[in-house]
Amino acid sequence: MKRVTFIHAADLHLDSPMVGLKSLPASIFSRLKESTFVALERIVNKAIEEKVDFVILAGDLFDSEDRSIKAQTRLRNEMKRLQMHGIPVFAIHGNHDHLDGSWAHLDMPENVHIFSTDVERKIYTTANGSHIHLYGFSYPSRHVFERKIVDYRKEGEADFHIGILHGNIEGNHEHGNYAPFSIKELLDKDFDYWALGHIHKRMILSQDPPVIYPGNTQGRNRKETGLKGGYLIVLEEGKKSFEFFPTSDCLWTEKEINVSEVNGFEQLYLTCKSLIDAERESKVGILLKLHLTKLRKENNPSERDILNDLLEALQEDEKEEASFVWTYAVTAEEQCIWDKETLANQTDFYGELFRLSGELGELGHSLDILFHHPQARKFLNPLTEEEKKEMIRYAESFLVDQLLKE
Ligand SMILES: [Mn+2]
Structure with missing residues (x-):
């Protein structure tokens, strides 16, 4: 039977500076500074535990355009851990970690597939022989206001088509209106799953097909309250299930x-x-x-x-x-x-x-x-x-x- 399981996470904001709190004891501050990395480790642990076919990271992996060496090294180590378990990663970059920043570049291991700046398709076949087409793009620069959604279209024959998009659902004014789209536009594409990123609050925009903002993986300030995490997704013929799992080490409440x-x-x-x-x-x-x-x-x-x-x-x-x-x-x-x-x-x-x-x-x-x-x-x-x-x-x-x- 055709079947695929994967993890969808977004907005990891690795090495977020967590500034703005007065008189925070050193141990709590370092715990907070470490929390975005702990969240990443938990995503990887979950992927290994559940033996997923792959992991999707839907943008803003890094907090700043000048990705710190520390953030890159930690990400690379975690990606290698997935590689050792034969789990590939499909990632896009968003407005925070767009490709126009200047940074000392560390190469990711070969299991990490990063989408280019134009919407492109990547093809993957799972161990059980299911054919997957994944579509996505990375931000060439910080401000992408175009409706990139118009460039997504189903191509060729596959068992499951998955869209990966870092952008703003129209009508949401709390986030920058980057790569905006409407739910109708997404549904019209007739994909089996939409892996969204950008909005840090968890939201399920549609159940079938699932269209999900997983939110960020660790709250970074007082506005980002509550449990944060990712989704474990299972797509089968006639059945689609998704389940939230928490990754946040510190909770804002x-x-x-x-x-x-x-x-x-x-x-x-x-x-x-x-x-x-x-x-x-x-x-x-x-x-x-x-x-x-x-x-x-x-x-x-x-x-x-x-x-x-x-x-x-x-x-x-x-x-x-x-x-x-x-x-x-x-x-x-x-x-x-x-x-x-x-x-x-x-x-x-x-x-x-x-x-x-x-x-x-x-x-x-x-x-x-x-x-x-x-x-x-x-x-x-x-x-x-x-x-x-x-x-x-x-x-x-x-x-x-x-x-x-x-
Ligand atoms: Mn973000």
Whole structure:
């Protein structure tokens, strides 16, 4: 019977710098820095364990266009491990690891087939005699805005046709709109499987044929929350199955905690601490953002930075062990030191300030200088509505905090 099994992963972002966390203990930082490599090892382990016919890596294998020697060496070693088990790899490069970067080039072993910059077909016959046609292309440069999907077409006779594409599903505004496509365009190609990459959130766009964004293999920042991993795919005549498997070594997560019943700092601390201990998972590192809801004003009579104190206390306590839970931020529903109404009643100035910030709603053109900057814009993703609102909220709190200091 015609049958093929393979692993589909994407967006490995090897050697991602994992910057942006303050006061991270060295051991946790190095664990985090290592995590993209651990995820790669887990993909390879899974491939060997399941004796798959091949592995597909759908772009952004490396985090930066100047692929570090470390990232290349580690990838090469893992690819060799697959080679020793007779497992080939079909890979494309995406917008992060496009072919226009400058890097000291390390050759990959012969089992690794990298697609060229035009959509091309590669042919593979599995051990059980199933004929597979794989189609894909690698990014020649960072910004590929063309609809490369139009260049994909079924060629010749095969048992299974598989498309590999690093690009953006139309309508998604959180990622660069590279090599865009619609679901209809993919389905019209009449392929048996679409191995997508680019969007870091796991998404199944179609069940039959399966069209899958596996998401990235390890979260790289606070926005990339939850378990990350790859898919194990089995295609048979009349049956297509796919199954997610996790590879992330560190998890970014956010938790909400209702503290309406809590009295005083000590109790607040203990309440958060017990939630943190409940989150702890064996051998998994967790990076946690805690959000307090219903924090009572009387819990914070004098000190203004109770949230900072709480954060420090929780961090202080965290042992540097394999199953860590590192709280990187504590936020609260209310900046509990002042409330708008009282302030607005005190002086017209505050009334006017809150009215203005309420009307703002949009950031207007205030960020244009940054987002239109020729260098900076390459590295920026557009802000989400939620992020814009948070910036306005933050600016408002910052302003009032400064004014109250005087
Ligand atoms: Mn990516």
